[in-house]
Amino acid sequence: MFGAIAEQLDVPTVSDDDRPRALTAQQLRESLLKRLKEPETLLIADDAQRWSASLRYWLEDVLRGGGLMVLLAHSPQPKDIFVKLPILELKPLSDEEIRSLMVEEAIAHNAKLDPRELAELQQKAGNNPSLARRIVRETVLGIAELETSQHYQFVDGTPFLLAAVALVSVIRFVGLGLGDKALYVLGGVLTLAAIALRAILYAANRGGRRL
Amino acid sequence: MMSVTHCAIALTTVSVTLGTASPSVLAVSVLGSQLPDLDSTASFVGRALYPIASFLESRFPHRTITHSFLSTGVVAIASLPLCLIHWHYWLALVLGQFTGWFADSFTRSGVAAFYPSPVRLVIPGNPRARLRSHSPAEYWVLGVVCFLAIASINLASAGGITEQFARSFFPDASTAATLFQRYGAERVVVVRVKGLHAHTSQAIDSTYTVIEANSQDLIGQEEISGKLYKIGNAPDVQIRANRVWSSLGGAVAIAAQEQSLQEIGVGDWVTRLKPSVYLSGSLLLEDMEEIQIPLELESYPALRVFGGQVELSNAQPAQISALLGECWITSGQVIVKERTYAESRAGVGGVSGGV
Numbered sequence: 001m002f003g004a005i006a007e008q009l010d011v012p013t014v015s016d017d018d019r020p021r022a023l024t025a026q027q028l029r030e031s032l033l034k035r036l037k038e039p040e041t042l043l044i045a046d047d048a049q050r051w052s053a054s055l056r057y058w059l060e061d062v063l064r065g066g067g068l069m070v071l072l073a074h075s076p077q078p079k080d081i082f083v084k085l086p087i088l089e090l091k092p093l094s095d096e097e098i099r100s101l102m103v104e105e106a107i108a109h110n111a112k113l114d115p116r117e118l119a120e121l122q123q124k125a126g127n128n129p130s131l132a133r134r135i136v137r138e139t140v141l142g143i144a145e146l147e148t149s150q151h152y153q154f155v156d157g158t159p160f161l162l163a164a165v166a167l168v169s170v171i172r173f174v175g176l177g178l179g180d181k182a183l184y185v186l187g188g189v190l191t192l193a194a195i196a197l198r199a200i201l202y203a204a205n206r207g208g209r210r211l
Numbered sequence: 212m213m214s215v216t217h218c219a220i221a222l223t224t225v226s227v228t229l230g231t232a233s234p235s236v237l238a239v240s241v242l243g244s245q246l247p248d249l250d251s252t253a254s255f256v257g258r259a260l261y262p263i264a265s266f267l268e269s270r271f272p273h274r275t276i277t278h279s280f281l282s283t284g285v286v287a288i289a290s291l292p293l294c295l296i297h298w299h300y301w302l303a304l305v306l307g308q309f310t311g312w313f314a315d316s317f318t319r320s321g322v323a324a325f326y327p328s329p330v331r332l333v334i335p336g337n338p339r340a341r342l343r344s345h346s347p348a349e350y351w352v353l354g355v356v357c358f359l360a361i362a363s364i365n366l367a368s369a370g371g372i373t374e375q376f377a378r379s380f381f382p383d384a385s386t387a388a389t390l391f392q393r394y395g396a397e398r399v400v401v402v403r404v405k406g407l408h409a410h411t412s413q414a415i416d417s418t419y420t421v422i423e424a425n426s427q428d429l430i431g432q433e434e435i436s437g438k439l440y441k442i443g444n445a446p447d448v449q450i451r452a453n454r455v456w457s458s459l460g461g462a463v464a465i466a467a468q469e470q471s472l473q474e475i476g477v478g479d480w481v482t483r484l485k486p487s488v489y490l491s492g493s494l495l496l497e498d499m500e501e502i503q504i505p506l507e508l509e510s511y512p513a514l515r516v517f518g519g520q521v522e523l524s525n526a527q528p529a530q531i532s533a534l535l536g537e538c539w540i541t542s543g544q545v546i547v548k549e550r551t552y553a554e555s556r557a558g559v560g561g562v563s564g565g566v
Contacts, residue, residue, distance in 0.1 A: 092329065095270070095271060095272060095275070095329075096270070115268045115269040116252055119250065119251065119268045119269075119273045122272035123274055123275070123320050123323075123331075125272075126329055127329050153329050153330050153331060154321055154331040154332070154333050155325075155330050155332055155333070156333060156334070156335065157324075157332045157333065157334040158334050158336060180373070181381055181385075182374075182377030182380070182381055183373050185376070185380070185381075186372065186373055186376050201334075204335040204337055204340035205335045205336050205340070206337070
C-alpha cells in the first residue's frame with residue numbers, strides 16, 4: 001500500500017546514496033509523511049473501512065502532521081481515524097439514477113430490458129448501484145431470481161403488526177363495559193387468536209435451522 | 212401476490228370491519244385492492260389503465276409509490292366524494308387499497324410502505340418465511356381467506372358476527388331479548404324454548420312468537436295455543452328457560468294507537484276492536500270492588516286488578532270480553548297494538564347489513 005502511494009506521489013522508494021536500497025517500511029512512512037505535508041497534496045483513500053489498523057494509525061499521523069485526506073468508507077467503525085475526521089454522508093442514489101445505471105449496464109451487455117422488467121428488477125436492488133448492475137448481469141445471463149432482494153434497506157414490520165393485532169383485546173373491554181356477554185367472549189377468543197398469531201410469527205422469524 | 216388473493220383479502224377485511232354483506236360495498240373494496248398494482252402494466256388494473264401504469268412503471272420501481280401509506284392517504288383524500296353516497300363506499304375503497312399493498316409486505320420483496328423513503332416493509336423478517344407469488348403457500352393463504360370471506364359475508368348478512376356468536380353460543384332469553392329489541396319492529400322474532408314451567412314443573416319444549424321483551428325476559432305467544440307466557444328467569448315468569456334458540460321470521464308491521472276511554476261499556480268497546488290486537492293500559496270500572504279476576508298461574512296474566520284499576524298487559528279483546536264483558540268503563544287509557552304479519556313467516560331470513 002505504501003509503495004502504491006509513494007509511486008503516485010513520486011516519492012522515491014529507494015535510498016539516494018551510492019548503493020540504492022529499498023527503503024524500510026518505517027522510512028517510507030516518514031517520507032510519505034513529509035510529502036503529504038506539502039501544499040496541494042491530497043490523499044484519497046477508497047474503501048477505507050478495509051484498511052488495516054497499522055495503516056489507519058499512520059493516517060492519524062498524517063492528520064496530526066497537517067496532511068489533507070479524503071476517506072471513502074462504507075459503514076466505517078466509529079473508532080481511530082474515523083472519529084477524528086468530519087463525516088460527509090452521501091445520499092443514496094435516486095430511483096432515476098439507479099434506473100439509468102441499469103439501462104447502461106444492459107446496453108453494455110447488448111441486452112434490452114423493457115420498463116416492466118426494469119421496474120421489477122429495480123425493487124431487488126434498492127438504491128445500491130453495485131447490486132443494480134449485478135442484477136442486470138444476472139438477468140442477462142438468465143440466472144436472476146425474481147422476488148429475492150439482497151439489499152439491506154428493509155424494516156421488519158412484525159412487531160408493529162403484532163401491536164396492531166393485540167388491539168383486538170379492546171373488544172373484550174368494550175363488551176365488559178357494555179355488559180354484552182357475546183362481545184366479551186368474542187373479544188377473549190380474538191385475544192387468544194392474536195396470542196397464537198404472535199407465537200407463529202415469532203417462530204417464523206427465528207429463521208431456518210438444520211435438522 | 213396474485214390479484215385474486217388481493218381481492219379475497221380486501222373483501223374479507225371490509226366485510227369483517229364494516230360488518231357488511233352489501234355487494235356494492237364489497238365490489239368497491241375489490242376495486243380498491245387492485246389500485247396498488249397500477250404500477251405494473253402486467254396487472255389487470257395496469258392493462259385497464261395502461262397510460263397511467265406505463266407512466267408509473269417507467270419512473271418507479273415496482274411496489275414503491277403505489278404500495279405506501281402515502282398512496283393510501285392520496286386515495287383517502289381523492290375518494291372523499293364517495294362519502295356523499297355513503298361513507299361505507301369510501302372506507303371500503305381505502306381499506307381495499309390499504310390491504311392491497313399491505314398484503315404484499317408478506318412477500319419476499321416487501322413494499323416501500325414509507326415511500327419516498329426506500330426502506331421496505333417486510334413481515335416476517337425471515338425471508339424464507341415470506342410468500343412467493345403463485346407458490347403453494349399463497350394458494351393455501353387464498354383458500355383460508357376465501358373461507359373467511361364466505362363465513363364473514365354469511366355472518367354479516369345474518370346480522371353480524373357478534374349477533375351470530377351470541378345466538379350460537381348463548382341461547383338464552385337475554386340474547387332473544389336483544390334480538391327482539393334490534394329487529395322486533397320489522398321482523399317476527401321466533402324462539403324455541405326448552406325449560407320448565409315455573410308452577411307445574413312440567414318440561415317445556417315449544418315455539419313462541421315474541422311480542423314484547425325487556426333486557427332479560429320475553430313475553431311470547433305460543434304458536435299452537437295462542438297463549439301468552441313470560442319466559443326467562445325472573446321470579447314472575449311462567450316458563451323458566453334453560454335454552455332459548457332465537458331466529459328471525461318474516462316481516463311484521465306494528466301499528467299502535469292510544470285510546471282514551473270515557474263512560475263506555477266494555478262489550479261495546481271491545482266489539483269495535485279487531486280480534487287480533489293487543490291491549491295494554493288501565494281501566495277504571497264502575498263498581499270496581501265487585502270485579503274479580505281469577506289468578507292466572509299457567510299462562511301470562513294479561514289482566515289483573517291493581518291499585519283500584521284493571522291493568523291490561525298485552526290483553527286480547529276475547530280475554531277482556533270474557534272477564535269484563537258486562538262492566539262499564541268510567542275512564543281508561545289504553546294502547547292498542549296491532550301486529551300485521553306478512554304472508555311468509557317460515558325460516559330464518561337474512562338481515563341485510565350495511566348499505
